[in-house]
Amino acid sequence: MxxxxxxxxxxxxxxxxxxxxxxxxxxxxxxxxxxxxxxxxxxxxxxxxxxxxxxxxxxxxxxxxxxxxxxxxxxxxxxxxxxxxxxxxxxxxxxxxxxxxSYTSVLADGRIYNTILNMYWNEDAGAWQSDGSDGWVRFTLMMPYKASKEETRMRRYIGGNRYEKAYA
Structure with a gap:
């Protein structure tokens, strides 16, 4: 209180x-x-x-x-x-x-980006993370990313191979 x-x-x-x-x-x-x-x-x-x-x-x-x-x-x-x-x-x-x-999208390289936060979703950490381009890597647990089932399937497998995501 x-x-x-x-x-x-x-x-x-x-x-x-x-x-x-x-x-x-x-x-x-x-x-x-x-x-x-x-x-x-x-x-x-x-x-x-x-x-x-x-x-x-x-x-x-x-x-x-x-x-x-x-x-x-x-x-x-x-x-x-x-x-x-x-x-x-x-x-x-x-x-x-x-x-x-509505401000979250999947980029061409498969990373999930939110323009409000200017951060990428780090699935392993379960947090949003900046790219570190300014010398700092910032994290927030705010608003976890909830992908649709189809989107999750598409991101995990491309051409029958497991797709490894690259995060900052």
């Missing part, structure tokens, strides 16, 4: 019934959820409004605020709130993955 929400909850639990503190707890929880679920997602500038709209429809809305109020104010149940945050993160991954995958 981020410090702000934790502090607001302690304040509220010491002054249960304070409607202003209730609002502050819900706001802090929504803010925490947004940070946890959306931090680190890269979006091209021309797609920003579109992604903000998708995220707003699913993450930060009246239903979410009502659910947080029920969990943190009515039930005082931090454990269920944390489970709810993880569920919302899974929802964000589902939404973002469609966008992310």
């Amino acid at each position: 981020l410090g702000e929400l934790e502090n607001k909850i302690h304040e509220y639990y010491n002054d249960i019934g304070n409607k202003e503190l209730q609002k502050e707890v819900i706001y802090a929880a929504l803010k925490e959820m947004a940070v946890i679920c959306v931090s680190g997602l890269n979006v091209y500038m021309n797609n920003k409004a579109y992604m903000n709209n998708l995220i707003g429809q699913d993450l930060i809305n009246d239903d979410t605020a009502r659910h947080i109020k029920e969990l943190l104010i009515d039930d005082c149940n931090m454990e269920e709130y944390e489970k709810y945050v993880f569920k919302k993160c899974a929802d964000m991954e589902r939404i973002y993955s469609k966008y992310f995958d």
Whole structure:
């Protein structure tokens, strides 16, 4: 939990019934959820409004605020709130993955490349990896690559021979 929400909850639990503190707890929880679920997602500038709209429809809305109020104010149940945050993160991954995958392609040499990350998929490591052309090799576990069954079959065997991928 981020410090702000934790502090607001302690304040509220010491002054249960304070409607202003209730609002502050819900706001802090929504803010925490947004940070946890959306931090680190890269979006091209021309797609920003579109992604903000998708995220707003699913993450930060009246239903979410009502659910947080029920969990943190009515039930005082931090454990269920944390489970709810993880569920919302899974929802964000589902939404973002469609966008992310649209910028992922298989290059002529068989390597899988994502333009958002400017990285290649390293299947052995199960991570995205930069090519090291700037003297640094960077990795991220963000958004694992999910190839279609046909694509996987095509990449593994070319002309009856096992295709060995070359990664940086």
